[in-house]
Amino acid sequence: MLAKILQAVTVKSFIPARKALSRKGDNGKILVLGGNYLYHGAPILSSLAALRTGADLVYTCVPKINVMATRSFSPNLIVVPLVDVKLTRGSVQKLLGIIPKELDSATMGMGLGIQDREALKILVSSLLDRAVMISLDASCLVPEIIPIIKDKKVTVTPHAGEFRRLFGELPPDSIKPRTALVEKHAKENGITILLKGPTDVISDGKQTYLNPKNLAAMTVGGTGDVLSGVVASMLCKNKDPVKAASAAAFVNGKAGYLAQKKYGLHIVATDLLDFIPSAMKPFDKVK
Template sequence: MLAKILQATIVKNFIPPRKSLSRKGENGKVLVVGGSYLYHGAPILSSLAALRAGTDLVYTCVPKTHVTSTRAYSPNLIVIPMVDVKLTRGSARKLVGIIPKELDSATIGMGLGIQDREALKMLVKDLLDRAVMLSLDASALVPEILPEIKDKKVVVTPHAGEFKRLFGEAPPDNVTQRTAMVQKHAKDNGITVLLKGPTDIVSDGTQTFLNPKKLASMTVGGTGDVLSGVVAAMLSKNRKPVEAASSAVFVNGKAGALAQKKNGFHIVATDLLDFIPLAMKPFDRIK
């Protein structure tokens, strides 16, 4: 299967123009579910990335122990408490009952502590039943979730280690072989796979796009959380997962390149947030 190298001319077709008369919420309503005792910053990075990528409303669901600090970090976040420190069946049920009914997309897993994988399956199923576009990352990438998302409009965003945990085999270093493996698992499961790396690979088993960024600075923690937020933002506007995921890796990579140009190899994930608007600027248009 032929893979295309992502370029701005391709990505421009994947990002819909903004309506000049649109109202609040019409440019995307996103849910972010993440965070744990150790990883408090991951859902904040994802949420702010979604906002920077043009989403109107982001609902950030974090463990109740992090609610005050998350709200204090940014007044732009709408914070929803998760009643337990980890995702349990009880906290999943309560979350399902309080999240907004009209969501466009959701991203789950960034720094998330999961006590019960049945709770994850419950949350995923409820969101898919509502026709919410879904992206899964980090701790949400477990093999038990594959039957729940098979043949659904879902994006999974693993790095190499998470890919092995999810699909049972490690991706090789060779880009051609790596691409073939991503294509196979995307096709077998009927989902879109976004394998992060020096060259990002995005495939739904039919279309495949490569994003050869090769940025040594982007190994820093948190850049994947930023990407998850951008993926959710793109999914809220474009319901074709392979196009949304491809535009997200392109924008995230451009933001990383701009951050590296400014700070060398000494960037932090929040630097990417600052450069997302500039990376998005070539695609800003109104109809």
């Protein structure tokens, strides 16, 4: 199939206008699930990115050992304790009883420790039953999850190594075969894949978009966590995963470009948070 290079005019068509008379919650209610003893910052980055992209409410679920650090980082976060250090069946059941029933989207996996992969399957299945749009990243990208998400309009956001763990094939560096591989697995599994890299490849097996960034500074840790939050927010606006993921990749890359323009090769992931509003501004519409 013909892959299209993402342009601002295309991305603008992927982001619906915000309703002038909307109320709190109308522009997105999101669950972010991640973090462990070592990677406490990952879900914070995702949550703040989702808010900066325009979501109204973000419920940040982290292990209880990370709750105080997460709450103290920003008063904008609604922090939900995960009762166990890692994802277990017990913690999933308690989480499902706490979170709002009417979530729009969920992004999970960034820095998350998973003790029981059956727990992950139960959580994803339960959220899908509630019609929640789901994006999976990092530790949630395991082969066992594929039968659960097959043909379910789920988005996965791997880098090359996570892609190999999930699908058993390492994406080549050359863009043409790399794109073909993403299209193949997206079509076979009925999901949207956002393969991160110097050029992001986004495909649902029917449509494919390329997002050339080539930003050397964006190799810094945490930029993928920011992207996960942007994806979750876009999924609240556009229920078509390939369009939402493409818009998210473009906005995240634009924020990275603006950060690199200011700081050179010395950016950190929180710099992207600061530039998301500028990256989103050309797409702001109110009706």
